[in-house]
Amino acid sequence: MSKHIVSMTVNGRKVEEAVEARTLLVHFLREKLNLTGTHIGCDTSHCGACTVDVDGKSIKSCTHLAVQCDGSDIKTVEGLAQGATLHAVQQAFYQEHGLQCGFCTPGMLMRAYRLLQDNPNPTEDEVRAGMAGNLCRCTGYQNIVKAVLTAARMLQQPQQMAA
Numbered sequence: 001m002s003k004h005i006v007s008m009t010v011n012g013r014k015v016e017e018a019v020e021a022r023t024l025l026v027h028f029l030r031e032k033l034n035l036t037g038t039h040i041g042c043d044t045s046h047c048g049a050c051t052v053d054v055d056g057k058s059i060k061s062c063t064h065l066a067v068q069c070d071g072s073d074i075k076t077v078e079g080l081a082q083g084a085t086l087h088a089v090q091q092a093f094y095q096e097h098g099l100q101c102g103f104c105t106p107g108m109l110m111r112a113y114r115l116l117q118d119n120p121n122p123t124e125d126e127v128r129a130g131m132a133g134n135l136c137r138c139t140g141y142q143n144i145v146k147a148v149l150t151a152a153r154m155l156q157q158p159q160q161m162a163a
Helices: 025-032 090-096 105-118 124-130 142-162
Strands: 003-010 011-021 052-053 057-060 074-075
Touching: 011 025, 025 052, 052 105, 052 142, 074 142, 090 105, 090 142, 105 124, 105 142
Parallel strands: 003 074
Antiparallel strands: 003 011, 052 057, 052 074
């Protein structure tokens, strides 16, 4: 198999690796970069456990090739926290009990992150619609929705204090 060199920025760090053309982004992140927070769930893009942020869009990394992301800026769940300080979506999921077994959580966090980047003040219906592509088999989604709404408020607080 021929190898292709891919170069991208992942969680603020430039990386360059040789990959086979058929390497899925999720496998590249987990196996080449050792970023195992991105989970492999269904391999069909239905569950969303593998959701990452690529060039400002949520994508399901189980259906994107690493070579498709050459030159991209990628954020994984490992890139949310700043050192020991959790990102607001991580803190809100913890605070509102928006997780149970934790398998879907990285994808949920990444989808919530992008949703709040695109819509900083969503309604409950907008959160439900925005998170619809990510499945959780443990919860009834109520606490996940509460967590996203809480994160939205948390992210607004610094702006309100500055005003």
